[in-house]
Amino acid sequence: MKWTRRWLILADLLVISLLLLSFLPLFIDIPQLQIPKPVTMQTAPVIQKIPSEQNESNGSACTPSPLPEQNVSLSLMDLLTEEKNQTMSLEEVMRISQEVAMQEYLERRKYQYVSLNERLKALGLKKGEAVYIRIFKKEAILEVWMQKEGRYLHLKDYAICAYSGHLGPKLREGDKQAPEGFYRVYKKQLNPHSKFHLAFNLGYPNAYDRAHHRTGSFLMVHGNCVSIGCYAMTDAKIEEIYGLVAAALRNGQEYIPVHIFPFRMEDETMDAYSESRWYDFWMELKEGYDYFEAEEVPPRVEVVNGHYVITEP
Numbered sequence: 001m002k003w004t005r006r007w008l009i010l011a012d013l014l015v016i017s018l019l020l021l022s023f024l025p026l027f028i029d030i031p032q033l034q035i036p037k038p039v040t041m042q043t044a045p046v047i048q049k050i051p052s053e054q055n056e057s058n059g060s061a062c063t064p065s066p067l068p069e070q071n072v073s074l075s076l077m078d079l080l081t082e083e084k085n086q087t088m089s090l091e092e093v094m095r096i097s098q099e100v101a102m103q104e105y106l107e108r109r110k111y112q113y114v115s116l117n118e119r120l121k122a123l124g125l126k127k128g129e130a131v132y133i134r135i136f137k138k139e140a141i142l143e144v145w146m147q148k149e150g151r152y153l154h155l156k157d158y159a160i161c162a163y164s165g166h167l168g169p170k171l172r173e174g175d176k177q178a179p180e181g182f183y184r185v186y187k188k189q190l191n192p193h194s195k196f197h198l199a200f201n202l203g204y205p206n207a208y209d210r211a212h213h214r215t216g217s218f219l220m221v222h223g224n225c226v227s228i229g230c231y232a233m234t235d236a237k238i239e240e241i242y243g244l245v246a247a248a249l250r251n252g253q254e255y256i257p258v259h260i261f262p263f264r265m266e267d268e269t270m271d272a273y274s275e276s277r278w279y280d281f282w283m284e285l286k287e288g289y290d291y292f293e294a295e296e297v298p299p300r301v302e303v304v305n306g307h308y309v310i311t312e313p
Helices: 002-028 053-057 076-080 090-108 116-123 207-211 235-250 267-272 279-295
Strands: 040-043 072-075 131-136 141-148 151-159 181-185 199-201 220-222 256-261 300-304 307-311
Touching: 116 151, 131 235, 141 235, 151 235, 181 207, 181 279, 199 235, 207 300, 220 235, 235 256, 256 279, 267 279, 279 307
Parallel strands: 131 256
Antiparallel strands: 040 072, 131 141, 141 151, 181 256, 199 220, 300 307
C-alpha cells in the first residue's frame, strides 16, 4: 500500500511537470499585439538621403528635392502592410514607430535640407522681396520668411552654428550673452568686409534695452562659426542669409525685422517656464510671436514706457 501511494505521487509529479513544459513557450515567445484601429499621424514623404550638417554647411550636392507644401496624412496602419492583417509582432511595431518618427523629423526639418534656389523656385519668389527673420535660441534655428502677395512665406531654416550664453536677454557688455527681443537691421548695419566673413548688426541695444539700462555693442549675425554674444553661422549659410537681406534692402525695404525668441512660444512651453525670472519679459515677446503666427505678417513693434507694444504694420 505504501509503495502504491508513492507511485501515485510520482505519477502526479510527472503530469504536473509535463503541464508546466507545455506552458513554457508562452513565456518565451514574443506575444502578438493587436492593433484595434489606425492612429493618424502627420508625416511628410520619405526622403531617401538625409544630408549631414557638414554637407549642408559646404553646399554639398546631396540636398534632397523640395518637399510639398502640404503635409501628407498617413496612419500607422497604412505603413504596416497592404494586406488587411492587423496583427504584428513587437519588432514590427518598433520598426514602424521608428519610420514614423523619422518622417516627423524630416517634416520638421524640411525647410533646412533644401537648397535656397529650390525653395525660391518652389514658392515663386526671387531675391529682393521683403524679408523677415526669426531666431529661436533654444532650438538654435534662424528662420527666413519672404513676402508674397501681402503675406510672408516660410522660405528656409538655417541651423545656428554657435551662440553664447543661456536663455534670457543680454544685460551688459561682456556678459557673453546673446540678445533676445525685437530688432531692426538697416542698410547701414550691413558689413560685407567683416572679419567674420559677412555680418549684419542687430542694432543692440534697442530702445527697450536702453530703457532697462542694458549695455553692449557689435551684436551681430555673422559667419565663421564663432560667437561671444552673437549668432554665428557657417560661411556658406551667412552668404545666403546676407544675400537675401542685402537684396531686400537694396530693393527698397526700409529695414529687416529680426525677432529673437528664447524658444517657440507656444502656451504649453510658456507654462513650463512660468517660474523663470524672465517670464514677464518673455510674455511681451510672446505678443509679437502670436501676432505673426496668426497674421503671417510681422507686427510693427514700438517701445512705450519701457515695454514692447505690438501694433499692425
